[in-house]
Amino acid sequence: MPAIERVEVEGHIIDSLILAKVLDLIVAAGADYRVIDVEIGRTQADASRAVIDITADDEASLDPLLETLQVHGVNRTAQNDATLVASGRDGVLPEGFYSTTNLPTSVRVDGHWRPVENPEMDCGLVVADDGVRTVPMHRVRAGDLVVVGHDGVRVESVAKVRGASPFEFMASEVSSEKPKALLVAQVADRIRAAHERGAKVLTVCGPAVVHTGAAPDLARLVRDGWVDVLFAGNGFATHDMESNVLGTSLGVSVDAGLPTEHGHSNHLRVINEVRRCGSIAAAVERGYVSGGVMYECVRKPIPFVLAGSIRDDGPLPDVHADVVEAVDTMRMHVADVGVTLMLASTLHAIAVGNILPAWVETFCVDINQAVVTKLADRGSHQALGIVTDIGLFVRDLTEQLCP
């Protein structure tokens, strides 16, 4: 578990090269630092003061470094431990609970900073012997020790998260006017980089992926191993299988782009047959579904989570009709995700954005700029919006990754 400590050093630390010396000592010890603040004295006689966060691999390497630094006038900043209050009942956080962000967060317990294992926004923080975790309101249990107030909680800035990776070209703005080929190539690079470091790639798909004819390309990405987890709703899975079984998406021929006779009921017939099979996997096994994204997910296999809503037809047997349970299931799959592609999905994109830590590189691709900005407005500041047709985007991405 990485260990962090905030320290300060004061005096004529610039002119005396003390700051340079301290930073060199930190690096020489194999630790990392981040200068949080430097107040430079205005006149030669004024002292300067630097506040530095030191991160070491673990407590065992941090403590001797802090002892060494203390000799050079570097001291832990006065910090209080976090206030912990036991939850009084299941599913209810104590009054005044600390409400989380999706940023890297640490909590001070018994004089030591403990990193939060799974940053997620809009949760409580529960401190246990084996670590500090974010816990959504409904999952808190009576007796859980919950952080209350802001004392002893430290959040790293978004800037740090950006600076930590070569994910700099985004700056969270929507990119309707950037060269698309370049953006697609960069997304492909980030996906390759994520896989190289062992991180997963998550795609969140809306039905427009199928409507625009991008499903075969996405299926290829799944088949070739570029997608590790898939989140979607009833609609996406239904139309993906509908297009495979009946050649239409919501009754419109995917090949010809023309409505087919009685096509409006096609998706209902597909849902009905899959329900008869008992699951999507069973429908694949029986040969009812013989291609497409869901087929490749079953065959690969990769996990998928289908979350329901009140407008769903059917729904498909795999759909989690209980939305709280659906998000909990999604949470189980986001731990190692490094890159997320939000493909033409509004509600699912926002829902997934809510449960992702800020360090997950998130690309939100939609023809509608409002979708893309909405995601950032809901707190997923790390999301890069790419305004383009989803069919073209997925095809270009597939060409990059599956040449």
Next chain:
Amino acid sequence: MCPPAHFGVLYEINPWMHQEVTVDLDRAQQQWDDLVRTIESAGASVEVLEPVKGLPDLVFTANAGVVNGDQFVPTRFRHRERAAEVPHDIEWFEAHGYRVDELPPDVIHEGAGDALPFGDVLVSGYRWRSDARSHAALSRLTGAPVRTVELLDDRLYHLDITFCPLDDRRAMACLAAWDRYGATVVQELVPELLELELDEALAFTANSIVIGTTVVMPHCPPRVGRRLEGWGFDVVVADVSEFLKAGGGVRCLTLALDVVLGG
């Protein structure tokens, strides 16, 4: 200065001190009297602090504190053996009209032994007898910018055994006794630096005082003497061998009262 009536090596708080070594008190008194005469003949006058029984190191007045005009910042000693000196130092300075400003209780700093002015700044050492945090506190109290130097060798435990400002352009320093950051800072600070070898510093060459153009030294290697004379200084070597038994030389036996920090 404080006469050595009660001087001796009664405890060991630096690598030079060995309790089995006997101090010849008559000889110490003779050396001290000679040093006073040397200082006075160089043009300075000497004020005397009354010796106190049981405080053998009170003779080393450099460690009384930091003088800045009419301000006196008393030392906070690292070792409790010397802590009892402080009230006597404060008493003397108050009786002589000084304003006494004390360092915060959670830092240690051993006065002029670890703080020597050069130009506009105060060069201050840390590690063995003063801590690094005291430098910011000292700067706040005196208004003087501090340049911090880490002392690496416990035999050269005070700054004034490694550094001797000569005038506004020149100084002697043993850079090998310092960390490279501190050494770099002082090299930038001092236009003409006479660098001392480690063995020269260990012979207390730098523990010297300057009165006008006279440099009074416990020891002077010929090479250093030639360089100082080339710069126009007169070198006087004062025998303080009895005091070296306790790890103190000429500078340690004196505290300059005509210091105004910050230029």
